[in-house]
Amino acid sequence: MSKVERILSVKDQACKAHKASKKLAVLETAEKDRALQVVADRLEAEYKTILQANELDLEAGRRNHFDDAYMDRLALTKERIAEFAQGLRNVIALQDPSGVVKSEWTLENGLHVQQVSVPLGVIGMIYEARPNVTVDATGLALKSGNTIILKGGSSAIYSNQAIVEIMRCALEETKIPKEAVQFIASTDRETTKQLFTMKEYIDVLIPRGGGQLIQTVVENATVPVLETGVGNCHIYVDKEADVEKAIQIIVNAKTDRPAVCNAAETLLVHKAWLDLHHDRLINAFQQHGIHAFADEYALPFIPRADKATEDDWANEFLSRDIAVKTVDSVLEAVEHIERYGTKHSEAIVTENEQHAEIFMKLVDAAALYHNASTRFTDGGALGFGAEIGISTQKLHARGPMGLHALTTVKYIMRGSGHIR
Amino acid sequence: MSKVERILSVKDQACKAHKASKKLAVLETAEKDRALQVVADRLEAEYKTILQANELDLEAGRRNHFDDAYMDRLALTKERIAEFAQGLRNVIALQDPSGVVKSEWTLENGLHVQQVSVPLGVIGMIYEARPNVTVDATGLALKSGNTIILKGGSSAIYSNQAIVEIMRCALEETKIPKEAVQFIASTDRETTKQLFTMKEYIDVLIPRGGGQLIQTVVENATVPVLETGVGNCHIYVDKEADVEKAIQIIVNAKTDRPAVCNAAETLLVHKAWLDLHHDRLINAFQQHGIHAFADEYALPFIPRADKATEDDWANEFLSRDIAVKTVDSVLEAVEHIERYGTKHSEAIVTENEQHAEIFMKLVDAAALYHNASTRFTDGGALGFGAEIGISTQKLHARGPMGLHALTTVKYIMRGSGHIR
Numbered sequence: 001m002s003k004v005e006r007i008l009s010v011k012d013q014a015c016k017a018h019k020a021s022k023k024l025a026v027l028e029t030a031e032k033d034r035a036l037q038v039v040a041d042r043l044e045a046e047y048k049t050i051l052q053a054n055e056l057d058l059e060a061g062r063r064n065h066f067d068d069a070y071m072d073r074l075a076l077t078k079e080r081i082a083e084f085a086q087g088l089r090n091v092i093a094l095q096d097p098s099g100v101v102k103s104e105w106t107l108e109n110g111l112h113v114q115q116v117s118v119p120l121g122v123i124g125m126i127y128e129a130r131p132n133v134t135v136d137a138t139g140l141a142l143k144s145g146n147t148i149i150l151k152g153g154s155s156a157i158y159s160n161q162a163i164v165e166i167m168r169c170a171l172e173e174t175k176i177p178k179e180a181v182q183f184i185a186s187t188d189r190e191t192t193k194q195l196f197t198m199k200e201y202i203d204v205l206i207p208r209g210g211g212q213l214i215q216t217v218v219e220n221a222t223v224p225v226l227e228t229g230v231g232n233c234h235i236y237v238d239k240e241a242d243v244e245k246a247i248q249i250i251v252n253a254k255t256d257r258p259a260v261c262n263a264a265e266t267l268l269v270h271k272a273w274l275d276l277h278h279d280r281l282i283n284a285f286q287q288h289g290i291h292a293f294a295d296e297y298a299l300p301f302i303p304r305a306d307k308a309t310e311d312d313w314a315n316e317f318l319s320r321d322i323a324v325k326t327v328d329s330v331l332e333a334v335e336h337i338e339r340y341g342t343k344h345s346e347a348i349v350t351e352n353e354q355h356a357e358i359f360m361k362l363v364d365a366a367a368l369y370h371n372a373s374t375r376f377t378d379g380g381a382l383g384f385g386a387e388i389g390i391s392t393q394k395l396h397a398r399g400p401m402g403l404h405a406l407t408t409v410k411y412i413m414r415g416s417g418h419i420r
Numbered sequence: 421m422s423k424v425e426r427i428l429s430v431k432d433q434a435c436k437a438h439k440a441s442k443k444l445a446v447l448e449t450a451e452k453d454r455a456l457q458v459v460a461d462r463l464e465a466e467y468k469t470i471l472q473a474n475e476l477d478l479e480a481g482r483r484n485h486f487d488d489a490y491m492d493r494l495a496l497t498k499e500r501i502a503e504f505a506q507g508l509r510n511v512i513a514l515q516d517p518s519g520v521v522k523s524e525w526t527l528e529n530g531l532h533v534q535q536v537s538v539p540l541g542v543i544g545m546i547y548e549a550r551p552n553v554t555v556d557a558t559g560l561a562l563k564s565g566n567t568i569i570l571k572g573g574s575s576a577i578y579s580n581q582a583i584v585e586i587m588r589c590a591l592e593e594t595k596i597p598k599e600a601v602q603f604i605a606s607t608d609r610e611t612t613k614q615l616f617t618m619k620e621y622i623d624v625l626i627p628r629g630g631g632q633l634i635q636t637v638v639e640n641a642t643v644p645v646l647e648t649g650v651g652n653c654h655i656y657v658d659k660e661a662d663v664e665k666a667i668q669i670i671v672n673a674k675t676d677r678p679a680v681c682n683a684a685e686t687l688l689v690h691k692a693w694l695d696l697h698h699d700r701l702i703n704a705f706q707q708h709g710i711h712a713f714a715d716e717y718a719l720p721f722i723p724r725a726d727k728a729t730e731d732d733w734a735n736e737f738l739s740r741d742i743a744v745k746t747v748d749s750v751l752e753a754v755e756h757i758e759r760y761g762t763k764h765s766e767a768i769v770t771e772n773e774q775h776a777e778i779f780m781k782l783v784d785a786a787a788l789y790h791n792a793s794t795r796f797t798d799g800g801a802l803g804f805g806a807e808i809g810i811s812t813q814k815l816h817a818r819g820p821m822g823l824h825a826l827t828t829v830k831y832i833m834r835g836s837g838h839i840r
Contacts, residue, residue: 022758026781105803111792113802120814121784203814222639224815245837252839360832361446364541372531372835381840382533382831383525394540394623394828395644395816408814411802412780415792417665419672420801 006191013182014122014201017147020179021121024145027175029096032143035174040088042170043135043163047081053162054131061155069259073130074156084135084163091139094385097403098145112414117407119145121203124195126217128153128209134160137206138167138181140388144406147180149202151195153209154187161185196221208389211316226396226405228389231261231344232316233374236333236359238350239270243277245371246349247284252373253347255288259318261390262345262367262377266313266323268333271297274326278302294324313340330355334362341365343392345374366392366399426611433602434542434621437567440599441541444565447595449516452563455594460508462590463555463583467501473582474551481575489679493550494576504555504583511559514805517823518565534832539565541623543826544615546637548573548629554580557626558587558601560808564826567600569622571615573629574607581605616641628809631736646816646825648809651681651764652736653794656753656779658770659690663697665791666769667704672793673767675708679738681810682765682787682797686733686743688753691717694746698722714744733760750775754782761785763812765794786812786819 001009024032043050054076061071097117104114123146125137134150141148152160164183171178184192195202196217204224207217211230218225235253237246253264274281278301285292285302292298293308302324312323313336327333330348337346347369348359356370367377377400379387384402391397397405421429444452463470474496481491517537524534543566545557554570561568572580584603591598604612615622616637624644627637631650638645655673657666673684694701698721705712705722712718713728722744732743733756747753750768757766767789768779776790787797797820799807804822811817817825 022782107801107803111796219642224813226815242837248837248839256840356834360830362442365830367831367833370832370834372833372838373840375840376531376833376838377831381527383527393644395646398828399831408818410780410785411787411797411819412790413787413792413796414776414790417662417668418792418796419668420676420793420795 001186003188003190006186006188007194010184010186010191010194011198011201013184014149014195014198016179017122017149017182018201020177021119021147023177024142024147024180025098025119025121027145029099031175032096032145033092035171035176036088036092036139036142038174039138039167039170040085040092042166043088044082044085046166047078049166050081050159050162051076051078053158056158057156064155066155074159076131076159080132084132087132087136088139091143091386094143094403096143096145097407102409109418110415111418114412114414115409116412117404118410120406120408122147122149122201123406124149124151124202124205124223126151126192126195126205126207126209126213128155128213131156131159131163133208134163135167136386137388140386140403140406142176142180144403146203146406147182149182149184149195151184151192157185157187193220196223199223206389226389226391226401227393228391228401229261229344230316230342230392231263231377231390232266232314232340232342233262233264233345234266234268234333234337234341234347235264235374236268236327236330236337236346236348237270237273238330238348238352238355239272240352240355241270241273241349242351242371243280246273246277247280249347249349249371249373250281251284251288251290253375254290254322255320256373256375258320261316262374263318264322264347264374265315265317266325266340268325268327268336269298271326271328274298274301289320291321292324293321295326297326298324316342330358331362334359337363337365344390345369345377347372347374366390421606423608423610426606426608427614430604430606430611430614431618431621433604434569434615434618436599437542437569437602438621440597441539441567443597444562444567444600445518445539445541447565449519451595452516452565453512455591455596456508456512456559456562458594459558459587459590460505460512462586463508464502464505466586467498469586470501470579470582471496471498473578476578477576484575486575490575494579496551496579500552504552507552507556508559511563511806514563514823516563516565517827522829529838530835531838532834535829536832537824537827538830540826540828542567542569542621544569544571544622544625544643546571546612546615546625546627546629546633548633551576551579551583553628554583555587556806557808560806560823560826562596562600564823566826567602569602569604569615571604571612577605577607613640616643619643626809646809646811646821647813648811649681649764650736650762650812651683651810652685652734652760652762653682653765654686654688654753654757654761654767655684655794656688656747656750656757656766656768657690657693658750658768658772658775659692660772660775661690661693661769662771662791663700666693666697667700669767669769669791669793670701671704671708671710673795674710674742675740676793676795678740681736682794683738684742684767684794685735685737686745686760688745688747688756689718691746691748694718694721709740711741712744713741715746717746718744736762750778751782754779757783757785763814764810765789765797767792767794786810
């Protein structure tokens with residue numbers, strides 16, 4: 001295809017998704033649930049087709065020398081595909097977020113007012129690697145009455161394409177038109193950018209992946225964006241922090257899953273606490289293979305630490321590296337977070353309730369923790385049932401986003417000739 | 421000032437507003453209310469200063485031959501200034517939208533979760549003409565715990581500057597720092613555009629004014645935008661519309677205040693209804709000075725009508741002009757609205773409940789009316805107590821926006837060493 005043809009093809013897909021959204025918006029919950037059931041069954045039944053396609057992605061990955069962690073995220077098995085299907089069945093069990101009368105009242109003149117939740121319309125999902133996003137995002141979109149345009153990463157292109165084909169084919173037996181799921185197969189960046197400005201067809205863009213992907217979308221899109229997930233999260237260990245709590249929270253937030261956005265990247269520690277408890281901290285670092293980039297005050301305490309540079313305070317290591325910065329007060333910790341944080345998840349460890357309250361009041365972030373690990377910032381962990389991403393923006397949705405984030409409202413007024 | 425100096429000065433103001441937002445976010449409701457009271461009293465007391473400044477704007481307006489309606493919106497009197505002050509007192513009476521625990525629960529592991537409303541931070545208000553916006557927006561911002569950067573139109577620059585000076589001076593006697601209200605005095609467009617990208621200091625931009633202003637902000641801003649108010653609103657008169665209701669709704673929606681965004685711009689009318697009731701419609705048009713741009717079918721029925729062009733379907737006349745388009749069904753009306761509407765306010769007049777439900781389900785707009793005038797899309801009319809604007813976007817807030825739209829949430833988790 002020529003460049004012009006590729007662009008026209010994306011526009012055509014967006015237009016189809018838009019038209020399909022009108023049909024989807026009027027379906028009953030039971031019809032949507034039944035369709036998701038059919039899709040789930042079909043994915044499970046046709047796992048071999050998906051595995052064959054996945055093998056092509058894995059071959060390409062090996063040729064490109066992707067690292068083990070990356071290849072692991074990319075690799076599918078019969079069991080993982082069964083998990084995709086189970087994920088869809090879990091979504092079926094959730095409450096339909098659209099069509100809910102959120103509030104209603106009658107004006108003195110008798111005009112009846114309802115605020116009703118409705119689907120956003122068309123969701124543009126731009127993501128990297130993991131093929132599970134293809135299924136998860138489709139399930140959440142369709143359940144909430146939205147259609148979806150999927151633009152996955154090129155490294156999973158064959159897997160994603162196979163998954164989408166099977167899902168669309170399954171939809172043909174249901175009330176949801178197959179046009180409700182669109183997959184952009186082109187890996188050309190210019191073509192992708194077309195999605196950024198198709199305001200007439202796309203209602204929201206959700207980028208999921210690394211910081212650079214998200215920034216590209218935020219800076220270039222005129223379609224509204226739900227910004228997700230870059231997390232430079234801090235643990236502040238106060239002067240009055242309990243030693244056991246502090247150590248277990250630091251270790252958990254840093255090492256439970258270092259590559260995710262709610263992992264801790266910087267330890268802010270009160271000098272007085274470090275003076276007293278550095279032995280325990282160093283033991284924990286050594287035991288769990290944590291490597292520190294420390295400031296001048298902390299450096300002598302920590303064997304094998306490197307000296308931190310300005311860049312380290314802003315770095316999302318996504319590994320067992322951690323920046324260590326010493327402070328003299330909770331306010332100094334708050335100021336550091338204000339300067340370097342990404343408004344994702346921030347924790348304070350302290351037995352002093354007043355210090356905790358200052359932290360909760362002054363730190364500007366989606367999720368704040370007192371004596372708990374930042375790892376809980378997750379739709380599943382907090383009991384949301386499903387998660388479309390973790391919003392680090394303030395408008396529309398902040399923090400873990402469940403199905404509700406994929407809806408907007410309509411005001412519906414019923415009168416009998418009412419005029420003003 | 422040189423261009424660089426002007427840009428630095430805007431940056432400095434944004435930075436000050438950002439710093440002040442940290443102080444404002446921790447104030448008690450009573451402290452904010454008391455500050456608004458002081459501001460209201462001072463505006464009323466110093467009305468003469470404001471009138472003097474207003475006279476300079478009026479002189480400039482006369483030199484520029486602004487039309488009467490424009491001059492009327494610009495002109496202040498002692499009474500109008502008293503209304504500004506009363507507006508602030510009304511805001512004091514409203515519930516503080518920030519600091520509200522919106523939901524809370526405890527996970528099985530004992531971690532306590534709260535979702536708490538908090539101010540957005542810094543609001544950038546970009547608006548045209550009317551000086552009342554200067555006072556209204558400041559009141560709503562401060563009440564909800566936000567600071568505000570005001571960029572008003574150049575035609576009201578002296579009035580706005582005087583109002584802001586008095587408000588800031590009054591704030592010096594209160595707990596709200598005067599830096600919470602910033603006024604951009606430069607009328608240079610390049611300087612204004614600096615506001616569009618100051619993501620580190622400004623949390624949301626709210627443009628209020630004509631379509632061009634709003635488009636400029638939407639297309640150029642990387643700061644999130646709350647898009648307000650362009651309204652190409654339709655009245656669809658169904659085959660089964662009651663004649664009395666139809667006529668009074670058309671007349672009210674078109675002529676009550678033709679220059680506002682919830683006024684009707686196009687009449688969609690079922691051919692069968694027009695065949696029967698054109699006499700009544702034409703009488704109403706003549707009696708209320710309504711001039712029509714009609715399609716081919718309607719043209720012969722309406723004396724002195726002009727033939728409608730394609731442009732007329734998209735035109736926000738903001739006058740006593742109206743486009744008249746005949747249709748054969750409610751679905752044709754829905755399709756026309758889908759193509760030309762601005763997702764603001766749309767009405768159907770019919771006694772057929774099923775047609776009304778189709779309209780409510782299929783039309784994608786912030787406010788939908790059955791047998792009522794589109795003029796009710798207004799925070800005051802619907803009982804919101806205050807209005808920061810009418811959102812025509814789907815994310816964050818849709819329709820009339822009250823104080824609540826100026827807040828976001830924080831998740832606050834309290835544990836006792838909880839890890840995942």
